[in-house]
Amino acid sequence: MDARPDPYATEALCARILERHRDRVSVRKAERATHNLARIIEAVLKLSSRQGFHETSLRDLARATGLSMGGLYTYFDGKETLLLMILTEVVESVQGALAAVPPDVAEDPRAHLRWLIAAHIRLTEAMQPWFVFAYMEAKGFPPPAKRLATESELATERVFAAVLEAGAARGVFTLGDADLAAALIKPLLQDWYVKRAKYARRGIGIERYIAGVTAFVERALLTHPVSGPDRTPV
Amino acid sequence: MDARPDPYATEALCARILERHRDRVSVRKAERATHNLARIIEAVLKLSSRQGFHETSLRDLARATGLSMGGLYTYFDGKETLLLMILTEVVESVQGALAAVPPDVAEDPRAHLRWLIAAHIRLTEAMQPWFVFAYMEAKGFPPPAKRLATESELATERVFAAVLEAGAARGVFTLGDADLAAALIKPLLQDWYVKRAKYARRGIGIERYIAGVTAFVERALLTHPVSGPDRTPV
DNA sequence: ATAGAAAGCGAGCGCTCGCTCGTTTTTATG
DNA sequence: CATAAAAACGAGCGAGCGCTCGCTTTCTAT
Known part of the structure; x- marks a missing residue:
């Protein structure tokens, strides 16, 4: 059907x-x-x-x-297996989702960054309870599970860092340290599912959030953002 | 002595x-x-x-x-009291630290924002295990403790939002929604103690982190950032 | 030196936990 | 419809939990 x-x-x-x-x-x-x-x-x-x-x-x-x-x-x-089942599914889903970038988008660093931000936020929206679980519970867990979570987070940041570096090389982005910039983008994406109640209380929906994060990040990183008070505000 | x-x-x-x-x-x-x-x-x-x-x-x-x-x-x-002792001390410390802004700094929104960012990061550095505890354990708290934690976080964001609004009124900052902007700054500050290992592994110290977050936020929010590739990069 | 107060001790209580296993119920098949 | 395989059941096990309380040790002031 x-x-x-x-x-x-x-x-x-x-x-x-x-x-x-x-x-x-x-x-x-x-x-x-x-x-x-x-x-x-x-x-x-x-x-x-x-x-x-x-x-x-x-x-x-x-x-x-x-x-x-x-x-x-x-x-x-066993109870631990239940945890690993959920955690690995989350890790695999992130990896799969971020790798599914359309080829034409991947060619343009600015478009690629926008796409990554939106894809990550939309994925965590679709699997919200899963991500909350993985994020909140991962720390108290057996070393193999913890390593899996840490490694996944690092992999995500590497994806972002690679795009930022490609953009910096072409003069699209201005940055001192792509790793630090990527590391600062990550918590912005995570906040959508970690502090979901906060945004719900303020009436900020997913489209507004994606637009806000995108504007925030682009204004911070683009070499030539539109200048002056008429720029896209956060 | x-x-x-x-x-x-x-x-x-x-x-x-x-x-x-x-x-x-x-x-x-x-x-x-x-x-x-x-x-x-x-x-x-x-x-x-x-x-x-x-x-x-x-x-x-x-x-x-x-x-x-x-x-x-x-x-x-009781075990729960032990948890409340730590949590209330963290909450009180944040409130105290952010309120201790020098009067001349508070007059200038840009300086005030820079000061708040640095003060928050330095406080969480000085009390790192305390903040990690309060943040990580918060979800498992009994309702009164959870409310205390949520309320404290909101209060911190209000401090930032007030400065952003004052700056926006004077044309220093350009923003669509001060609450959203403040909500996006918060996770950047928290990342310093939540993901401390990540930054240690990358050799990013506290001064570098403060500078990075400050540059990131100012580039995103200032109405007239220095334009072009010579701007302070993140 | 000594007596009363303050602080520290740790076996034990009632309870819940993750997990097991002999038994019963459900399902699929000829 | 009979029957064997698959799935579900739930009382019970040992372990560990938060917490208590009668007792001992240490401190302090005379």
């Missing part, structure tokens, strides 16, 4: 998770496994956002999903 | 905590109470940064401080 189902719908994300962690899930039927994984992960994201992952017990999770303790354990082999 | 002891040394901070929470501490001698509170809080900050506050047990804390379980309970009346 619908030719292109939403690739960021929970079921679609969980189908990829199942594929990646087939050995951790003892339920054989893929459709059933995907469906129940979606129930479980939806519940764990919701509960964790309220009380944190560590403070969410498997009994809470059993109650929220309607499954039993034993039932849960046929969909993952 | 030293006429002005460091107001952000752990002992000084703990003296203020003791004053504020005198009723929760059953040890009577102020000097002894301050000293041991410092040992306890230093330990809890260290352990929490590694494994999170909730995952730090009072037995861990007893081992780290050399006190016994019962001994700990003469310095606070």
Whole structure:
């Protein structure tokens, strides 16, 4: 029917998770496994956002999903695996989304930067609970998971830094240190999902936010921004 | 001897905590109470940064401080109080630090903004483990503590927004929405303590960071930045 | 030197946690 | 419809949690 189902719908994300962690899930039927994984992960994201992952017990999770303790354990082999499932899916999604830049856009550093900013914010909007989870919970976790999160963040910054450097080489951007500039852009993107309540309270929607961040960054980095009071304001 | 002891040394901070929470501490001698509170809080900050506050047990804390379980309970009346002690000290310190602007600086919006940026970054540097704790643990806080944290963050943004608005009124800054601009500055300041490891790895020190953020923000907001490739780069 | 107060001690209480496993229910197949 | 495989169940295990309290040690003032 619908030719292109939403690739960021929970079921679609969980189908990829199942594929990646087939050995951790003892339920054989893929459709059933995907469906129940979606129930479980939806519940764990919701509960964790309220009380944190560590403070969410498997009994809470059993109650929220309607499954039993034993039932849960046929969909993952331990609480830590559940965390890794979510984290890796987030990491893979970022990598995939930022690499999907149209070739003609990638040719122009300014357009590429605008595209990256918008793509990142839109991705984190589509997968908001996932990103909040990965960001908020990653620090308290076992070294391999923590390394995965850190490495992913660094990779994202490298993508931005590469575009900034290409632009600097062509005189489009003026910067002292592309790494520092990229490092400063990152928290602006993250703030959209980390402090979502703040922006909601102020009536700032996603389009306004993308426009605001883009104007902020371009005014800071472009070599020749339109000068004077008529420039696009933040 | 030293006429002005460091107001952000752990002992000084703990003296203020003791004053504020005198009723929760059953040890009577102020000097002894301050000293041991410092040992306890230093330990809890260290352990929490590694494994999170909730995952730090009072037995861990007893081992780290050399006190016994019962001994700990003469310095606070419950784990949650320990958390509130640290959080309120952070909130009060921010409020105090940002309000301490010299009168002549406050007259000039551009100078005031520069001063605020530097003051905030330097404060979070001096109290780094405290800020990391307050920021990272905030989501797991009980509702009253969470409200305190949110309100404090909002208050900080209001300070910035007020300066931006004063500057915009005088034509110094060009902005569409002072609240959004202030909201975008905040994560830049927070990144210094949240992602400290990232900047350390890149050899970016505090002076470089302050200069980078200041240049970034001023280029984005000043109505008449020096134009062309010779502008102060980020 | 000594007695009363202050501070420190740590085994133990009630509870919840992640996880297991023998059993029951559901589902798919001939 | 019978039957075996798949999935779900949930009481129970050992461990660790926050916290208490009767007792001992240390300090302080006479």
